[in-house]
Amino acid sequence: DAGVIQSPRHEVTEMGQEVTLRCKPISGHNSLFWYRQTMMRGLELLIYFNNNVPIDDSGMPEDRFSAKMPNASFSTLKIQPSEPRDSAVYFCASSFDTGGDEQYFGPGTRLTVT
Amino acid sequence: GQSLEQPSEVTAVEGAIVQINCTYQTSGFYGLSWYQQHDGGAPTFLSYNALDGLEETGRFSSFLSRSDSYGYLLLQELQMKDSASYFCAVKGGGNKLTFGTGTQLKVEL
Numbered sequence: 001d002a003g004v005i006q007s008p009r010h011e012v013t014e015m016g017q018e019v020t021l022r023c024k025p026i027s028g029h030n031s032l033f034w035y036r037q038t039m040m041r042g043l044e045l046l047i048y049f050n051n052n053v054p055i056d057d058s059g060m061p062e063d064r065f066s067a068k069m070p071n072a073s074f075s076t077l078k079i080q081p082s083e084p085r086d087s088a089v090y091f092c093a094s095s096f097d098t099g100g101d102e103q104y105f106g107p108g109t110r111l112t113v114t
Numbered sequence: 115g116q117s118l119e120q121p122s123e124v125t126a127v128e129g130a131i132v133q134i135n136c137t138y139q140t141s142g143f144y145g146l147s148w149y150q151q152h153d154g155g156a157p158t159f160l161s162y163n164a165l166d167g168l169e170e171t172g173r174f175s176s177f178l179s180r181s182d183s184y185g186y187l188l189l190q191e192l193q194m195k196d197s198a199s200y201f202c203a204v205k206g207g208g209n210k211l212t213f214g215t216g217t218q219l220k221v222e223l
Contacts, residue, residue: 031208031209033211042213042214042215042216043157043201043213043216044213045210045211045212045213048208048209048210050208050209055208056208056210091156091157093157095209097209101145101147101162101164101205101209102147102159102162103159103209103211104159105156105157105158106156107155107156108156
């Protein structure tokens with residue numbers, strides 16, 4: 001059974017470029033979460049979806065960040081334009097609402113903005 | 115809002131027992147989770163406590179006291195592979211998790 005799939009695993013881009021991170025949750029899970037992890041700020045929740053609907057985007061740092069979930073098996077996190085301070089590891093996680101309390105994390109995308 | 119405190123680093127020897135504490139202040143609380151993260155890896159779920167008391171899963175146990183806003187993770191019979199970062203996380207409404215800053219555990223021979 002495949003876990004959460006994220007792509008790309010590594011992304012290096014120049015400041016000002018658009019970056020799109022992709023996530024495929026575990027089949028059957030109906031909650032999806034985007035996190036950012038840095039040494040300075042730790043693991044922060046950016047946004048989460050339930051049944052493809054954004055529920056809480058209070059963690060999205062600014063308007064340069066946007067996320068979509070067009071269907072139950074795909075989500076994107078877009079940064080436009082990117083800045084060096086966006087450099088971090090971005091994790092996607094999924095869970096099943098009425099199941100256990102475990103969130104299943106993908107392998108992450110390591111983003112470097114130069 | 116939520117705030118969680120846990121020690122930044124703990125060192126112990128192989129075979130020993132170690133306890134990682136977590137205190138929290140929250141505006142909404144449904145339970146306390148623990149996650150393990152190895153360097154370069156993704157967080158993986160260890161345990162969840164919604165009610166007061168001790169939950170045991172193999173070598174790992176987790177404890178919660180809601181009245182004290184306090185919990186801990188207990189690791190027994192430490193192994194080298196247990197060297198990792200351990201995060202406590204408060205579950206708020208809608209399955210939302212707020213993570214602590216993490217405790218780096220170093221297991222030495």
